Amino acid sequence: MSKRPIIIDTDPGIDDALAIAIALFSEELDVKLITTVAGNVSLDLVTENALKLLKFYEKDVPVAKGCAQPLLAEFVDASDIHGKSGMEGYDFPEPKTELLLQEHAVNAMRRVIMESDEPITIVPIAAMTNIALLFALYPEVKSNIREIVMMGGSVTRGNKGVMSEFNVATDPEAAAMVFNSGVPIVMAGLDVGWKALVMPQDSEEIKKMGKVGDMAYHLFKHYRGGSFNTGLKMYDSCAIAYLLCPELYTVEETYVGVELNGTMTTGCTVVDLKGYLKKKPNAKVCTDIDGEKFREWFKQSISRCI
Numbered sequence: 001m002s003k004r005p006i007i008i009d010t011d012p013g014i015d016d017a018l019a020i021a022i023a024l025f026s027e028e029l030d031v032k033l034i035t036t037v038a039g040n041v042s043l044d045l046v047t048e049n050a051l052k053l054l055k056f057y058e059k060d061v062p063v064a065k066g067c068a069q070p071l072l073a074e075f076v077d078a079s080d081i082h083g084k085s086g087m088e089g090y091d092f093p094e095p096k097t098e099l100l101l102q103e104h105a106v107n108a109m110r111r112v113i114m115e116s117d118e119p120i121t122i123v124p125i126a127a128m129t130n131i132a133l134l135f136a137l138y139p140e141v142k143s144n145i146r147e148i149v150m151m152g153g154s155v156t157r158g159n160k161g162v163m164s165e166f167n168v169a170t171d172p173e174a175a176a177m178v179f180n181s182g183v184p185i186v187m188a189g190l191d192v193g194w195k196a197l198v199m200p201q202d203s204e205e206i207k208k209m210g211k212v213g214d215m216a217y218h219l220f221k222h223y224r225g226g227s228f229n230t231g232l233k234m235y236d237s238c239a240i241a242y243l244l245c246p247e248l249y250t251v252e253e254t255y256v257g258v259e260l261n262g263t264m265t266t267g268c269t270v271v272d273l274k275g276y277l278k279k280k281p282n283a284k285v286c287t288d289i290d291g292e293k294f295r296e297w298f299k300q301s302i303s304r305c306i
């Protein structure tokens, strides 16, 4: 069976680092391109982090730098969660700068999508600024996209605002453009991210799983996405888990809108499970995950890395 071609749009980011590792070492995925966007920390830092990860993982995947700020919203990072560098806690090797393309992420995505014989899956695990611009500038790409499988949004409450999840809240207008794009969407949001936990005993096991496991352990000690003692949230791995292990999830097809004019709720994903809005479904929403099975899947996936 041929590997499924994907593009990862990311802002590494401690949980991004793990999601990227799992995708790169999976036998079922072919990571064609990694694009970066300002999010957890600045665009320069997340791009450097992506290049450091590739050097550390010994993988030669091209990287293209994307947008430094959201379309309209003011940029606010998440260095309180991921540390000042975005990947605090591990002494990474120098970034592999040769992998950095001269093209902007939006142009690189267009090229990779249009050149692919097989429809590409886009995996945004960060704010969707690049993807929104891609659709605005080059709508022709939509015909060669299989689906978008994102980590973002929430059926219930938020982690950035009362009702808004970080990736959507960082660039709500971009997220709205993506949800309205007509491209098939899978949303793995906080409802599953909050249950996709790595517990302390898992971290201890992971520490012994080669150099990626050791790195993960040290990053986990600095990660504020949950607590080392009561469970760390592997948000971004939820998108990769959907691609590799969809049976972990309960999924409902429904309409998702993004609140853009709220006085307190801007960036909230309005997931219309009961059909109040009388709109056609535009997304498959992961409403639940088997947390125990996720933990096993996650550990097994890390054990397959170097």
Ligand code: BDR
Binding pocket: 013, 014, 015, 016, 040, 078, 081, 125, 126, 151, 159, 165, 166, 167, 235, 236
């Ligand atoms: C999302 O926000 C970021 O901090 C994480 O990397 C993840 O993509 C979770 O809300």
Ligand code: CA
Binding pocket: 010, 011, 012, 013, 015, 016, 039, 040, 125, 126, 236
């Ligand atoms: Ca992320």
